Amino acid sequence: MKVRSRLSVQFTLMFAVLMLMVLTGIYFFAAHNRVNTFFEKLDDRATTVAQFYLAQDNLSNENFKDVLRKFPQSLSGETIRIYNDHFQSQFIPGGAVHWDVSILKQVVNQRKVQFFQDDRQVTGIYYKDNSGNFIIMVAAIDDSGYHYLNDLRLIMLFFFLAALVITYVMGSVFSKVALLPIVKITRNLKRIRSSSLDLRLPIAPKKTDEIDTLSVTINQLLEHLEQSFESQRSFIAHASHELRTPITTILGEAETTLVMDRPQSEYQSSLINIIRETERLNQIINSLMELVQTDIANYEFHNISMDELLWEIIDELSEENIDIQYNLLANRTKYTLQGNRQLLFIGINNIIKNAIKFSGKQKVYCALFCDEHGVNITIRDEGIGIGPKDMSRIFQPFYRAPNALNYSGYGIGLSLTHNIVKLHNGTINVTSTLHKGTTFHVIFPH
Numbered sequence: 193m194k195v196r197s198r199l200s201v202q203f204t205l206m207f208a209v210l211m212l213m214v215l216t217g218i219y220f221f222a223a224h225n226r227v228n229t230f231f232e233k234l235d236d237r238a239t240t241v242a243q244f245y246l247a248q249d250n251l252s253n254e255n256f257k258d259v260l261r262k263f264p265q266s267l268s269g270e271t272i273r274i275y276n277d278h279f280q281s282q283f284i285p286g287g288a289v290h291w292d293v294s295i296l297k298q299v300v301n302q303r304k305v306q307f308f309q310d311d312r313q314v315t316g317i318y319y320k321d322n323s324g325n326f327i328i329m330v331a332a333i334d335d336s337g338y339h340y341l342n343d344l345r346l347i348m349l350f351f352f353l354a355a356l357v358i359t360y361v362m363g364s365v366f367s368k369v370a371l372l373p374i375v376k377i378t379r380n381l382k383r384i385r386s387s388s389l390d391l392r393l394p395i396a397p398k399k400t401d402e403i404d405t406l407s408v409t410i411n412q413l414l415e416h417l418e419q420s421f422e423s424q425r426s427f428i429a430h431a432s433h434e435l436r437t438p439i440t441t442i443l444g445e446a447e448t449t450l451v452m453d454r455p456q457s458e459y460q461s462s463l464i465n466i467i468r469e470t471e472r473l474n475q476i477i478n479s480l481m482e483l484v485q486t487d488i489a490n491y492e493f494h495n496i497s498m499d500e501l502l503w504e505i506i507d508e509l510s511e512e513n514i515d516i517q518y519n520l521l522a523n524r525t526k527y528t529l530q531g532n533r534q535l536l537f538i539g540i541n542n543i544i545k546n547a548i549k550f551s552g553k554q555k556v557y558c559a560l561f562c563d564e565h566g567v568n569i570t571i572r573d574e575g576i577g578i579g580p581k582d583m584s585r586i587f588q589p590f591y592r593a594p595n596a597l598n599y600s601g602y603g604i605g606l607s608l609t610h611n612i613v614k615l616h617n618g619t620i621n622v623t624s625t626l627h628k629g630t631t632f633h634v635i636f637p638h
Contacts, residue, residue, distance in 0.1 A: 195367075195371060196364065196367045196368060196371055197364075199363065199366075199367035199370070199371075200360055200363035200364045200367050201360075201363075203359065203360075203363035203366070203367070204356055204359045204360045204363055207355070207356070207359045208352075208356055208359075211352060211355055211356075212352070215348045215352060218348070219341075219344065219345065219348065222340075222341065222344055223341055226334065226337040226340065226341060227313070229337070230313050230332075230334040230337055231306050231313060231315055233267065233332075234267075234306070234313060234314070234315035234330050234331075234332060235304070235306075235315050235317065237267060237270070237272075237315075237330050237332075238315055238316070238317045238319075238328040238329075238330045239317065239319075239328075241272050241274070241328055241330065242274075242317070242319040242321075242326065242328045245274060245282075245283045267330075267332035267333075267334075268332060268333050268334070268335040268336070269312065269331075269332055269333035269335070270330065270331070270332040271329075271330070271331045271332070272328075272329070272330050273291060273328075273329040274326055274327070274328055274329075275291075275296055275326065275327040275329070276324060276325070276326055276327075277300075277324065277325050277326075279293055279296050279297075279327070282326065291316075291329050295316065296316070296327050296329075298316075299316035299317070299318050299327050299329075300318055300327065303317070303318045304316065304317050304318070309331060311333055311338075312331045312332065312333050313331065313332065313333075313334060314329065314330070314331040315329075315330055315331075316328065316329045316330075373403040374403070377393060377403075377406065377407060377410070380393050380394070381393070381410070384414065386421065389414060389417055389418040389421060390418060391414075392411045392414060393407040393410055393411055393414075394407070395407045395408060395411070435473065435476060435477075438469040438470070438472045438473040438476070439469075439473065441465065441466075441469040442466050442469050442470060442473075445462045445465050445466050445469075446462075446466065448462070449462045475602075476602055476604075492532065493530045493531055493532055494530070494531070494532075494533065495528050495529075495530060496528065496529060496530070496531050496533050496536060497524065497527055497528050498527045498528070498529065498536075498560065498567050498569070498636070499518060499524075499527050499560055501533065501536060501537060501540070502516070502540065502558070502560055502569065504537065505537060505540055505541050505544060506544075506558070508541070509541075509544060509545070509548070512548050512553065512556070513548075513553065513554065513555045513556065514544070514548075514555070514556050514557075514558055515555055515556070515557045515558065516557075516558045516559070516560075517557075517558070517559040517560070518559075518560050519559065519560065519561035519562075526562045526567070526638075527560070527562060527567055529566075529567055529616070529636050529638070530616075531616045531636075532615075532616075535612045535615065535616075536612065536616065538608065538609075538612060539608065539609040539612035539613055540569065540571075540609075540634070542605040542606065542608060542609045543571050543606075543609055543632050543634070544556060544558065544571055545605070546605060546606065547571050547572070547573035547575065547630070547632075548573070549599055549600075549601070550573065550575040550576050550596065550599060550630070551573040551574055551575030551576075551629070552575065554573070554574050554575065555574070556571065556572070556573050557570075557571070557572040557573075558570070558571050558572075565635050565637065566618075566635050566636050566637040566638045567635070567636045567638075568633065568634070568635050569633075569634045569636075570631060570632070570633050570634075571631070571632045571634075572629065572630070572631040572632075573629050573630055573631075574628065574629040575629055575630065576595050576596070576626070576627060577595075577624045577625050577626040577627055577628055577629055577630055578593060578622070578624040578626070578630055579593060579594075579595070579626055582594075583622065583624065586606050586622070587606050587607055587609075587610040587620075588603075588607065589603065589604055589607040590602065590603040590604065590607075591603050591607075595626075613634060613636075616636055617636070617637055618634060618635055618636040618637065619634070619635050620632060620633070620634050620635075621633040621635070
């Protein structure tokens, strides 16, 4: 079932339940009101009967004329009985209708009794007169009331069914209008292919509702997909280039060596070049393997003291000019996080080595501190810097800024570091000025 139809059915069912509850309440109220109204009629009828038979001498002429006018207005299926204090029938012959003595005693005790007898309603009153005390019993069937309830049921059923049909039609129209933005989004998404990831969904200027939020989210996803595709294409292009260079050199050396006989020294020189390029190729492949493993491998995480880890990295680079500052708190647990020691060592070590390399071995400043955001590590150099155009691409595999091409490397280190920090739910913020230096700010949340 389509969402539109499902919404229409759900809307209709909810309305049907609500309508059914309301109509049921109205019906039971009407039925209860019918019972009370008819009992009031029976009470009034019993009083009229008592006054007609017993109270002529107690009423004025006008009041008795009113009694005479009311008395012939009998109810449907009406039966009337009058009993004295000894439960003997008076004035009206008993006939086939007799009331049980227990009921008559109940009338005497309670002065008025109302109850049902099958489909008949019965009322009994205890009437005191100067000629004695009497029990008036009146029973009748409320034919007009039952007829009214039957008509009410038919009317309610008709309007209930008509309301359901109208509600379903209105629900269909409403769901069509409500889902129209979704249909437009679907139609626009069908136009987007891998070759046209630059297309975006239209968004209202004010972004007022959930549909606009959905469109923004989808556009952000498309942005990430486009960047991923671009990174993938760039990765393949750069990886192919980096791998092709040593392979071409190896093949060139081997082919040149085999063209003619050469002195032993030239053979040795060619083999040295082949070994050097093979080592370079092996280093590239190992770097690629490390980069891929940070995306797919499941590493074991342990508690790691970041001040100790940073000290190990600095100790390994003890020959370099590194100025390190520890702003440690008394609570050492603030500097402890869950992570993989080997990966964190590689990631932070890459940043520090880059700082040393691109600053011409000038002093590198490193600091460790803790704040409300988590464990912070800043690494600052006074080297060549990074251009604004290159800032967004420095974490792409194999990417090297133009001013870094004269330095050794393959453009994999920062990509590897970025993956490692992301694996630990961290972030890297970079600020840089050309020819003045670069600052890497790594944050690992608590």
